[in-house]
Amino acid sequence: MTGQADTRRYPGIGPAARLAFAFLYAPLAVVVAYSFNSGPIVSRWEGFSLVWYREVLERSDVRDAVWVSLRVAVAASAAGTALALLAALGIVAMVRRGSPLAVGFLSTPLLVPEIVTAVGTLSFFVLLDFERGMTTLVLAHTAFCIPFALLPIRARLAELDPAVFEAASDLGASGFRLFRRVTLPLLVPGIVSGALLAFIISLDDYLISAFVAGPTSTTLPIFLFGLIRRGASPLINAVSTLLLLVTVAVLTASYITGKWRKPK
Amino acid sequence: MRVGTRWLASPALGFIAFMVGGPMVVIVWYSLRTRGPGGVGVGDGLTVDAYERLVVTEDFAGNVGFDSTYLEVMWSSILLAAATMLVALAVGFPTAVWISNRPRHLQPLLVLAVTIPFWTSILVRTYAWIVILRETGPLASGFDAVGIDLPRMLNTRGATLVGMVYTFLPFMVLPIYAAAERFDHRIAEAGLDLGATPAVVLRKIVWPSVRPGVVAGCLLVFIPAIGAFLQPELLGGGRSLMIANLIQQQFGASRNWPFGSALAILLLVVVTVVLVVARRAAREARVVLS
Amino acid sequence: GNDDDTQPAQPAQPEQTAEPAATTAPSEPDAPEEPDASDAADGEDAAPQPEEPAEADEQIGGEVNLYNWTDYISEDLLARFSDETGIKVNLSNYDSNETMLATLAAGATGYDVIVPSDYIIPLLIDQDLIQPIDAHAMENAAHIDPAFLDPYFDVGRVYTAPYLYGTTGLAVDTSQVPDPPDSWAEFFAVPEGSHGSIGMMNDQVEVVHAVLRAVGAEPCSTDPGDYALAEELLDGFKSAVSVINSDGIIERMAAGENSIHMEWNGAAYRSSLENPDLVYVYPSDGLTLWQDNFAVPTGAPNFDQALVFINWMMDPANIAEATNWNAYGNAIVGSDAYVDTDLASSPMVVPGSQELSYAAPVESCPIEAIDLYDRLWTSFRS
Amino acid sequence: MVAEGLRIQDVSKTFTAPEGGSVRALDGVSLDVGTSEFVVLLGPSGCGKTTLLRAIAGLEDVDSGRIDLAGERLDTVPPFRRAVNTVFQSYALFPFLTVERNIAFGLEMERRPKAEIRQRVAHALELVELSGFAKRTPAQLSGGQQQRVALARALVKEPKVLLLDEPLGALDLKLRRQMQAELKRIQRSVGIAFLFVTHDQEEALALGDRIAVLNDGRIVQVGTPQEVYESPETRFVADFIGETNLLPVERDAAGTVTVAGQWKLVAAEIVGADEALVAGGDQVVLAVRPERVRIDPGGELRGVVAEAAYLGADVHVAIDMGEGLLINVRTDAQDAIPEVGERVAVRIDPRHTRLLSS
Amino acid sequence: MVAEGLRIQDVSKTFTAPEGGSVRALDGVSLDVGTSEFVVLLGPSGCGKTTLLRAIAGLEDVDSGRIDLAGERLDTVPPFRRAVNTVFQSYALFPFLTVERNIAFGLEMERRPKAEIRQRVAHALELVELSGFAKRTPAQLSGGQQQRVALARALVKEPKVLLLDEPLGALDLKLRRQMQAELKRIQRSVGIAFLFVTHDQEEALALGDRIAVLNDGRIVQVGTPQEVYESPETRFVADFIGETNLLPVERDAAGTVTVAGQWKLVAAEIVGADEALVAGGDQVVLAVRPERVRIDPGGELRGVVAEAAYLGADVHVAIDMGEGLLINVRTDAQDAIPEVGERVAVRIDPRHTRLLSS
């Protein structure tokens, strides 16, 4: 038995879910559609054209912003995921009362409103005399990447059979080799989704970035915000559509690779 | 058997202590200072003026008294967050349950599908809503074509809510899905078998079973929603000031850093209270379920 | 679709010595310095390449970190600067003077050139956040319109050099409001046809300035009585407002979504390209004339390059390109020759003397006024 | 009687498997269950037992055939209106309700008066001997107790037929034995029909008034425990219920059967040997239970002891007859246990053998 | 021999339970396992079986006592350097590695040469008859196959002792029987010591050269299957292994025992009746297996048939002797099955009874 109920039996669930998906994707459709607008104003359709894509590719400020954002997101999600991975392993080893405390503490970046974090972090960096730039951006992003990365890694760890680690030890694995040969491969699905989640969140952050970014580190959201200030042009849509394409490609790839790795 | 020692958590704990603790201490410190010269930064003196300004004012006629202007901003942020949470729940609950009822191999794809919109900048997504909702936009034109005249949508509270729900919906769907995925559908069948109609099963069996997910989802939506500012600005016509804007304003045009810090602390206190209350609710849910 | 974003594709039309410029209002037509003859020697292009400094100096190289309003300078212009001087420009952006002030006040370093507006400059000077650059002594300072040589915020141009200037007035769609208001007072009385479709800027300072003018008070008033009147006026006005947002004004006005909107003149010009019914009103009870300037933060790592950049930007042909890109006027005499004719002849970009007489720069308000502003603004928006 | 009970007629159900392809889970199943009968559905994993129960409960729609209860058509009624209730293998108790509220659930759905519910729940709790546990949640109960709550929850609705899907599957042996006796007692005392699914043949024999053996979506034999154990009609039934030696045999025209080339016996001696099997061209096997084979120096069949396992009450001996043919023998542990490697002879009483087509 | 094998001496282990309070999981356990012996650890759930195995494997530290292997102290060596390997109940295979790489894992950890690993893995695959499955991942195997991979993975390391923690617990009955025979075959062919944990007494009897019965962290009896079944030393062992009638008895000063007020027998006749039990003030019970009780009109004990269940090979009859005393009888199904309610007499051969303190 599959243990699955027939949802047709739950009144309204199916239609509501379909509506929700339509709701989620309508704006994306608009973003993509208007990226092909030949006119300069997002909302006024003036015909099909690829000019905005050409402009994306030609404009170095767009490229720079994308590049900064990607570098920050890669660095912060990598650092955040690594810290979260270690933390997840450490939390498992904690006594019962310790672990919820640690988890709660590591989740504080989720709980402190962004604006507070932004202002506080900037002032803090200034106090410490840190020069604002890539480093400060990565530091600030890493902080809020940790709780996002921690979530799926812990979930993965919880669903693992702890006996697998014991089996490895029983078969002669210890220390770093145990970590590399067993722990790491077992946690890969959790690590990948944690890193992806952290990556998205980092890529999308505006407020904190706006405060801690330095002279040469305008991120894409900061740049886009500026563009919108000035009057949005379909350039924004073209940038977003390209990013979306890359995203879907990456996600598809990770889904496919995840599939053959996935036990059972 | 341990796969590591608890010391492995210390780098992350240390980092968070540094990156969250540090700024928080600075904020508290700022809130207790006098204003800097010209209102820029903070000065050297110590004062609780900033906190006083939260509730006391000298009005334009010169009377000193209780003033709720700023507290009202806080309150309307809370209301907006609550409304967002409720609507997101109304949309997210069926969605999560529906996904958990799809064939196993489709579920991860559908969950992914919920998160894909996240990959475009929140600004762009919100902007797309402006395009959709404006009077000359596709929605209005579509209805217009079939002879239905929609009321104005953009720059209304409704539009704000749409944008907020849109932004935070995945935070609601994912935890509820996590709970629903673990839900044993056989107990729903037991309900049917015992004479409960599907609607009753949904209400009396599915709902309480996924409640921990609901609590988690509500928190994950409510808390960041209190600090939201983009959607009321861009979609709501900017006519209702939110606490985040107010804080930003203090660090910007109003040049009152101590007051901005005090507002930030007020916001933190509100969030903490919510968490404490919700923790109790979450614990209840856990006790009943385990 | 001739708008700002497409303009970089068509660089300043080189109508060399064509018409003797339209009314360059704020400037007295005294020193109509034509582009140097020397630029012809450059001969890289058919277009004039009129910068002596770059030519005079050998390429000094290095880089300059420009911290500017978002999308407030064209890429091509910066690229040309780099070509000519060998100085790489790193651009980062801010969205308001206050954001810029906050980041500098918080101790941010690394910027070489910033673009502050008039009222914020005294604060920057007071806080030692910018350093003297003796702009008046720069080679291209000779081009500065004398009217811009001694602004209240930087007498003698010690700290700053002028960039662009403009006004904050009202864009009115005459197809909806056939009888445009002449003053803030009329505007806040909600003109016929505008109820429910009025757009305000999301700008505490500008909006409160305007409402104070409407009640007959001066901007930056510290008299609570003025604010009581203002609050009363706003209470009645609030329901007529459909949106308070500084972003997307051009679009909204172009699409006819708002009948009246507080708008900057350059933006109004760009809206009018999309919506011919649009007029720009200079309220007779006073409007803000704002001026943006270049300045160099204290501790700028590339001081020399910053000076090169600022000087380069004061060259008439170069600054004209900025005007063409942004549709705001500049303070450089002789740049008109390089400015698009449409722009130069538009009353939205270049006000008549009558209109200009209503406009005045506004100093930074004292703290007490700012607190009153904050409270009035907060009550208006909640 | 039948018009009063449950009548299943020619029910079929095909699933499309997620990987594509289709599974015929039920293939023309017909079965009658009397009003107070205890019928056991027995079959290997995947044979369609659960599907049949779910079809009766209304949790699965059938493709064809019909189901009647007490003379009225049942298969068109939605599950929540059928007068049958199910005890699920996983118990499927509501984890967020107390024992009491779990049991009351079904009655609340019927909108019974509060007092009646209270009284009937108390009665049900007594029946399953859990009166002291009313306020606990399922998580605070042992497996056997949970099982009894599930039973009470279904019984309290007083269904016409109670469906039980391997209700004892998760219990350990001792508890299972105990619960079997308990179930039997309860069924007798409430007097309603039980349709009980299991894949444990010993459980089926111990509980059922009748046993329906299911294989591959088809009912292959229905009968009392003695009938299915002593007179299996097919090789499958013989093999599935209890242990069986299935010995390949040769037949000659005269109807004489030779086992393992060593032992001849005439077909008339064999219980299940009908004309068709003896004469037919099919391969046939001789089925004999290990406990009916005796180690006896005078036996007809000779071999070598391959394995001898002491099992407490009895001893299991495997005897190698050569050519890979093993005969399993179960003898009383009081008898001498043969040594591995010892040559022994076995004797089989022809009356305990059956001829089956293979 | 013992110096060569595994010697466990007086090992104790106390856990602090999560709710506070402490659990004495092992309480002075001593046990020797010979070099190629198959020892079964049998005991109810929670008695400490797993804890003992984990202590030997080094996955749990002991509080006191010592463990030696082949004359050398083992309990101070970290788990990854002990020459013992474990087959886990859940198999604990590495899901991301193929069958082959799973088995090779332990050898790779020893940094064996590639060629040797290849050869030993191939050999191990042959041993468990999975040569064709080398490239599959665990998810692509059935439960029984996974179990065999787990076995091969442990065996390939050629440990001195193989520890098996209920390795067959998750398999269904038929497969379980089959794997039991397989395990026994493999143990004989590799010739290393097996320490096998189970709570299934039938499995213990079928597999063990010796059985160690564990209860509440203590070993209560060690012996061959016959010894523990036929001569249980305590009431617990008698009751836990197989079914047993435990009949309350009265004693008089002369040592005569009266069962159920009906049947007198002198202590000398009873196998397990030593002086102490007969004379002592303790409550004693008379233990007798159901298969050793015969329904016989001339029997000494009389009662009424309370239940009679046909179980195929035999019949289980419960006879009510009055005052709530039930005697369970297991008789051959060939005998007549008594009717419920019938009055019958039973006969018990005193040689099959044991006196145990209760």
Ligand SMILES: Nc1ncnc2c1ncn2[C@@H]1O[C@H](COP(=O)(O)OP(=O)(O)OP(=O)(O)O)[C@@H](O)[C@H]1O
């Ligand atoms: N929802 C379903 N979708 C597809 N196939 C199904 C479904 N439910 C059952 N099946 C298939 O139908 C057949 C019968 O399944 P069923 O659950 O009735 O077997 P069962 O006899 O109860 O087995 P078990 O003893 O293992 O519980 C199996 O092959 C099963 O795989």
Ligand SMILES: Nc1ncnc2c1ncn2[C@@H]1O[C@H](COP(=O)(O)OP(=O)(O)OP(=O)(O)O)[C@@H](O)[C@H]1O
């Ligand atoms: N890590 C632990 N912390 C606390 N108590 C434990 C721990 N491990 C085992 N125990 C307790 O020790 C006792 C013995 O447990 P153990 O797992 O050895 O039993 P077992 O005989 O293997 O039982 P089963 O047959 O159920 O597997 C139990 O009471 C158990 O609750």
Ligand SMILES: [Mg+2]
């Ligand atoms: Mg089933």
Ligand SMILES: [Mg+2]
């Ligand atoms: Mg165990």
